[in-house]
Amino acid sequence: MRKGKTPEFKSTDPVTLAELRDWHEIRVTCRACGREASLFKSHFAKRGAADMTLREVMTRSRCSSCGAKGEADWAVFRMNRY
Numbered sequence: 001m002r003k004g005k006t007p008e009f010k011s012t013d014p015v016t017l018a019e020l021r022d023w024h025e026i027r028v029t030c031r032a033c034g035r036e037a038s039l040f041k042s043h044f045a046k047r048g049a050a051d052m053t054l055r056e057v058m059t060r061s062r063c064s065s066c067g068a069k070g071e072a073d074w075a076v077f078r079m080n081r082y
């Protein structure tokens with residue numbers, strides 16, 4: 001499977017952080033400013049958000065570039081090397 005082709009989870013899927021594995025890459029795009037970022041499960045580990053869906057987490061997240069809240073578009077990909 002080629003990276004970037006088909007997401008394993010899309011922003012409409014009710015996937016929780018607990019369901020993600022370390023080799024899942026969350027690619028986030030800010031709809032407000034277009035900033036792209038790659039996040040991993042470990043990024044959220046300290047927030048005690050394991051039972052939250054990724055959708056909820058992203059809705060509450062703020063863009064680190066422009067500060068827009070809830071503007072993140074995201075998809076989860078499986079990294080190639082695993």
Ligand SMILES: [Zn+2]
Nearest residue numbers: 030033063066
């Ligand atoms: Zn932004």
